[in-house]
Amino acid sequence: MDTPVVLITEELSPATVTALGPGTEVRRCAGTDRAALLEALPEADAVLVRSATRMDAEAIAAGTRLKVIGRAGVGLDNVDVPAATRAGVMVVNAPTANVVSAAELTVGLLLAVARNIPQAGAALREGHWQRSRFTGVELSGKTLGIIGLGRIGTLVAQRMRHFDMRLLAYDPYVQPGHAARTGVHMTGLDELLAESDFLTVHLPRMAETAGLIGFEALQRVKPGVRLVNAARGGIVDEAELYAALKEGRVAGAALDVFAAEPCTDSPLLELDNVIATPHLGAGTTEAQARAGVAVAQSVRQALAGRCVPEAVNLRTGTVDGELDPWLAFTEQLGRLFTATAAGLRGKLLVKVAGEITGHDTTALELAALKGALGSVVEGGVSYVNAPLLARERGLGTELVTAHDAVSHRSLVTVSGALPSGEVVSVSGTLDGPGPAGRLVEVCGFAVDLALGGSMAFLRAPAGPGLVGAVGAALGGVPVDALQIAHGAPAANTGDEVLLALNVGRPVPRELLDDAALRIDATRSWSLDRAA
Ligand SMILES: NC(=O)c1ccc[n+]([C@@H]2O[C@H](COP(=O)([O-])OP(=O)(O)OC[C@H]3O[C@@H](n4cnc5c(N)ncnc54)[C@H](O)[C@@H]3O)[C@@H](O)[C@H]2O)c1
Numbered sequence: 001m002d003t004p005v006v007l008i009t010e011e012l013s014p015a016t017v018t019a020l021g022p023g024t025e026v027r028r029c030a031g032t033d034r035a036a037l038l039e040a041l042p043e044a045d046a047v048l049v050r051s052a053t054r055m056d057a058e059a060i061a062a063g064t065r066l067k068v069i070g071r072a073g074v075g076l077d078n079v080d081v082p083a084a085t086r087a088g089v090m091v092v093n094a095p096t097a098n099v100v101s102a103a104e105l106t107v108g109l110l111l112a113v114a115r116n117i118p119q120a121g122a123a124l125r126e127g128h129w130q131r132s133r134f135t136g137v138e139l140s141g142k143t144l145g146i147i148g149l150g151r152i153g154t155l156v157a158q159r160m161r162h163f164d165m166r167l168l169a170y171d172p173y174v175q176p177g178h179a180a181r182t183g184v185h186m187t188g189l190d191e192l193l194a195e196s197d198f199l200t201v202h203l204p205r206m207a208e209t210a211g212l213i214g215f216e217a218l219q220r221v222k223p224g225v226r227l228v229n230a231a232r233g234g235i236v237d238e239a240e241l242y243a244a245l246k247e248g249r250v251a252g253a254a255l256d257v258f259a260a261e262p263c264t265d266s267p268l269l270e271l272d273n274v275i276a277t278p279h280l281g282a283g284t285t286e287a288q289a290r291a292g293v294a295v296a297q298s299v300r301q302a303l304a305g306r307c308v309p310e311a312v313n314l315r316t317g318t319v320d321g322e323l324d325p326w327l328a329f330t331e332q333l334g335r336l337f338t339a340t341a342a343g344l345r346g347k348l349l350v351k352v353a354g355e356i357t358g359h360d361t362t363a364l365e366l367a368a369l370k371g372a373l374g375s376v377v378e379g380g381v382s383y384v385n386a387p388l389l390a391r392e393r394g395l396g397t398e399l400v401t402a403h404d405a406v407s408h409r410s411l412v413t414v415s416g417a418l419p420s421g422e423v424v425s426v427s428g429t430l431d432g433p434g435p436a437g438r439l440v441e442v443c444g445f446a447v448d449l450a451l452g453g454s455m456a457f458l459r460a461p462a463g464p465g466l467v468g469a470v471g472a473a474l475g476g477v478p479v480d481a482l483q484i485a486h487g488a489p490a491a492n493t494g495d496e497v498l499l500a501l502n503v504g505r506p507v508p509r510e511l512l513d514d515a516a517l518r519i520d521a522t523r524s525w526s527l528d529r530a531a
């Protein structure tokens, strides 16, 4: 396999490249230079961005080899996650890496907007010693309204409690118990706006939150309120905020984020009662190192074909390391299932039995689906888009687990019913020495062959001379192993047997047809080495 190319499009901590390790080729381009980005993406297996690179549908489509987008930070508003999911591209972020830094900046902005610190400092540099002009207000005894009590909102609450502030929060998705433990009283938005002396916003930017603090909300604020936004631009309507600041209804604002960034010419920047920073919430050495390393580690896992706990568009969470070999193996079973069933209909049942059920095996359902769809769906199938592609084809999946795997330590079976009612199933295990898995059952026939490489199967009436006839038909195709498998006692296989072969190279269809003809096979199929 070629060395994967990781494209870095923004300034990231040097620790990021170290964490990517020697097995990747790092390339760089400026994510804000659209033409350069679109030119570099087609060769990238992974792209690492912060908030300034727009990974929209066009950019994702340009990344024809792209397997993962790593966002070294929290917000994903610059990444089109649905477009990535459709394209089978994993999106990973570093959801907790910079929350402390963002909360600390918020605390700094609250103090700065209360005491006019930046303005007073700037005036002093210009030679003006103006003490009364910059008289501020205390935080102690005042009410702080926190809009969005998630990770950062909570850290801000925990810190501001020590400034003797009364804490209110508006967040319809937070449990009251969490707020109570943090010393915060939950309210409706109107009550919070009416009662707060300081407001701080900690929401993601989404359709629902864009413009949330707009004309109506700013009409309802307590006159003289001071507002901090270190979350995302656009949640506070900039034109309405400007008007409210001019009128004095809002006494001051501290803004770290803007609707369009970089932002150097907003009318807000001309107001004396506005202080601003250039999106510095995550701008600390610690946060950058944490975010870079976390996202680099996730990207490495994604490039190695593993499930990544931090992936935002993947159904599985953490996958135990011990389950890793089972993922690739179950994917192979999924491929063999599709070849055996000659199609995909209705529902794919993934049964996991035995010792491995001691782990969370949800990812095996995805692995089977990825394998099952891989040979029949054009374009890439990944853990990310497999559920979507299955839904589009009306294919359901179900995972069932059983404690006991009968004669194996652990066993995975992928099965499904054909329109005729016939059940197709394939089972395999990784029991035994070595990493290679064994195929132990195909449609009720008990086999014992290595699963992998190229295989061929013929189902035919039992009788003499089967092996010779098949061998003669396959001619020069090297046969590594051949078994005549009989139906398991409970299987409804009649007087048929299954000839199952491990072959050294893919069997051309015409040779398999010839072999089938010679032994009156009722069905024949093959599995080629996975690409
Ligand atoms: N300035 C910076 O550099 C910087 C750094 C980190 C994060 N951020 C921004 O801060 C935001 C918050 O980060 P977080 O880690 O706390 O996220 P989070 O997901 O932990 O918290 C967001 C909270 O908003 C709430 N919420 C969602 N929709 C809401 C709505 N319509 N009304 C009220 N509440 C709603 C959620 O329930 C959640 O509790 C991020 O989305 C990111 O955009 C900015």
Ligand SMILES: O=C(O)CC[C@@H](O)C(=O)O
Binding pocket: 050, 051, 052, 072, 073, 074, 075, 076, 098, 279, 281, 282, 283
């Ligand atoms: O500095 C950055 O890249 C943005 C940080 C922050 O806004 C985030 O969403 O993580």
